[in-house]
Amino acid sequence: MNPYAIFVDHVRGAVAALVRDGELARMPDLSRIAVEPPREASHGDLATNAALVLAKETGIKPRVLAEKIAAKLARVAHVTKTEVAGPGFINIAVEPAFWREVLEAALAEGEDFGRTDLGKGEKVNVEYVSTNPTGPLHVGHGRGAVFGDALANLLVHAGYAVTREYYVNDAGAQVDALARSVFLRYCEALGERVGAIPEGLYPGDYLVPVGKELTDRHGRALVDKPEAEWLPIVRAAAIDAMMAAIRADLAALAIRHEVFFSERSLSAGPADQVAATIEVLRKAGHVYEGRLPPPKGQVPEDWEDREQTLFRSTAFGDDVDRPLKKSDGSYTYFAADIAYHRSKIERGFRNMIDVWGADHGGYIKRVQAAVAALSGGKASLDVKIIQLVRLFRGGEPVKMSKRAGEFVTLREVVDEVGPDPVRFMMLFRKNDAVLDFDLAKVIEQSRENPVFYVQYAHARGCSVFRNAAEAFPGRALDAKALDAARLDRLSDHGEIALMKQIGVWPRLVEGAALTHEPHRVAFYLHELAGEFHSQWNRGKDMPHLRFIIGDDPEITLARLALVRGVVGVLASGLKILGVRAVEEMR
RNA sequence: GACCCCGUAGCUCAGCGGAUAGAGCAGCAGCCUUCUAAGCUGUUGGUCGGAGGUUCGAUUCCUCCCGGGGUCGCCA
Incomplete structure (x- = not known):
């Protein structure tokens, strides 16, 4: 309702x-x-x-x-x-009776309260994380991961058939660099002198065990082979190891994708889907051979004016046409990405959402142009840009040195503060605004910490039930009993306000789902928690407003119904955010 | 040079084209010092970066300008 x-x-x-x-x-x-x-x-x-x-x-x-x-x-x-x-x-x-009916509906519908059929079962593809498998996830990736996951949950709640997808960027120069880095670690594990990891490769220690593992499987067999022979072997092993690590990092935040789509698979095998996609676009008149003007301002040093294969993205709102092939004849990342989005369209997705980091903002128009060209304007792509995360500890910036491959990993943060504060705080800000994350504040047990504040409201609600069970031993306080509660006893303005706030929930889910803005759920829960705490506190000055009134089981039961309603919505919202609804805070 | 994002109270930020722009913190003034578990209540504070435009109505949409960040073929 x-x-x-x-x-x-x-x-x-x-x-x-x-x-x-x-x-x-x-x-x-x-x-x-x-x-x-x-x-x-x-x-x-x-x-x-x-x-x-x-x-x-x-x-x-x-x-x-x-x-x-x-x-x-x-x-x-x-x-x-x-x-x-x-x-x-x-x-x-x-009249208040209307809001009481809302509460009744909320209790009757239980977990379904707030679900809508907005999506009408339509398929939506939400693609998020999608990093190169070249190292552990860092905190910025984590924000995108949490955002995508919560958005997917939200869309499910709003009646969409959601597929959670990870585009594995396992092709291109970076995974080759990864393979070379791992090869050095492999040699190192065999006792070879390796020295410092060269510029352009990945120096992080996390590759040491990957190299060692290769020695277990291949012994010295790869050492003297030419690169062309060992590279595919090492690369595959390295990618597998990195993806396993990334999945583990994601699992620590309870994030699971249904589909891992390999970029390499697009052009591997007998059917090169990238070439096929370019041909499709060429036949439709969207691809041509031509020249591009050099970018104004900062011209790349190795710029050469040459004729190349271009996608006419300007026909679909982009600023310039975009190259599909590099000077060495290989496809650009963009070309593969077009083929990838074509795959999504062919798999039946009319609605696509991509979650990208802020540094990819300039890339949006061209991919949307490609989607428009491929689908004849029938499919839509919304791209959500995730801004930076700045780490603090007690107000002081956490120093990160990128050299030597040292940065604060997502896993370190999750291990330090736990998954719930990470998930909640990542969502307690609009996706396109820079987020300050304070490792000390997010585990504080105080009103100023929104994670605690919301979880505490849920726990407090549960605690009221525990106390009520003690105050009225032997009396049924289950769903059936609450269903029969005399809600007309709820007449205090704070109680009415809570019922109204509960009534906002279904509308909020719709709005958040339509705009693809899970942060609205987090802010709403914070507000609902605030009103609940506030009503709880009023019982201090005015004992007759307490939830549990020892000599009046009727009003107690009515108030318990209200508390159940609040707890239910809090639990439902926290579930969308992927934050645990704890029953006590100890 | 172009494109994208941001600019709202001292600070951190909400705000689907609508009414007198909100919350938390800080500040100020009280209360509580015990109960239902980690205080409570009240309150000060704004030319929504600036200038135009569209509209019955603009913080919201459009244009220009200022300030901050990001990006700009052969990284992904």
Whole structure:
């Protein structure tokens, strides 16, 4: 049950009634009508912009139209008052019974409360992490990983059929460099003198065991072979080892992908899908041989003007056409990426979401152009850019030296503070804003730490149930008992406010899913937790507002129902974020 | 030079084209010093970077400018 959606229907019904009455000449477009919680509580319980968005089409002044709609709405069940305000808003007041029905629905629906059929079972592909398998994930990758995972959860909750996918960048120069780095470690493990790892290779210690493992499997067999022979062998082993490590890092955050798609597989084997894709585009007239002007400003030193194979991305909104082949004849990363997205389209995905790091922002238009070209405009690609994470400890920046391959890995952070603070904090900021992550603050048990604050609200709710069981030994406090609770005993304004906040949840899920913004869930939970703590605290000054009233089992049961509603939504939201809903904080 | 992101209270940040722009922290003023577990309540504070434009209405959309960050064929 979504109370706001119900009222959108009521408003539409009111407009339809005006058409029947002859007050409106014909049915206007109702799609822009919204019902939302008003900014100020004094404005009532719900507000609609209907008269404002319909004024133009109907040719009736907003306030006049608002009066007409308001008059119809006044007759809707539970509505106690309607009033026209400001430029033409209609404020609607409902009796508390309406919010009690919302709470009842929330309890009855349980885990399904807040689910919507927005997605109508449509397939969505969410691609995230997708790093080169050349080393452990660092904290920035972690943010993208958590974001993608939470977004996928959110879309599932909103009724989409979601596939979580990782594009393994196992082709190209970087994995060759990885292979050479591992080869040195292999030689080292055999007692050869290796010296310092050369510039351009990966010096990190994490490759030492990979080299050693190769000696177990191949002995000295690879040492004297030419590079062309050992490289594929070492590379495959190295990639396997790195992917295993990356999966383990992700598993520590409870992140699992359904599909790992290998970039190398696109051009390996008998059918070169990259070539095939270029041919498809060429036949459609989107690929040509031509020249590009050098980039203005910073011209690369080795720039040479040459004729090359170009994708006409400018025809689809990009700034310049993009090369598909490097000077050595091999495909660009972009060419492979086009083939990859073609694969997604051919696998039936009309909706694609890619989660990329901030440094890939300039790449968005060309891939969207490719998707438009490949699908004839029928498939859509949304790219979410994940900004940097800055690490702090007690307000002081954590120094990271990139030289010597030393950086703070995701695993180090997860091991230090635990997965929950990492996941929650990564989502407690818009994806396109830089995030400050303080290793000390996120494990503080205080109000200032949002992770604790929200988890604590859940734990506190559970604690109320434990205390109630003690206060009323032998009395049933289960779902069935709560179902029979006299919710009409809930009349305190703080209680009503909590019920309203619970009622916002389904609407919030929809909004967050539509905009691909899981951070909204985190902020909402923080707010809900705040209101719950606040009501809890009011019981300090006003004992009659406590959840457990020793000599009044009836009101206690009603309040327990409310607490159950809050706990349920908190649990549901935390599940989307991938944060554990703990039952106690010890 | 071009493109993308960001610019909102002292600080950190929310804010689907709508009403008098919000929250937390800090500040200020009280309360509590015990209970239902890690305090509570109230409050000060803003020309939403600047200038135009579209609109009945702009923090939100468009253009230009300023400031910060990112990117700009043969890295992925």
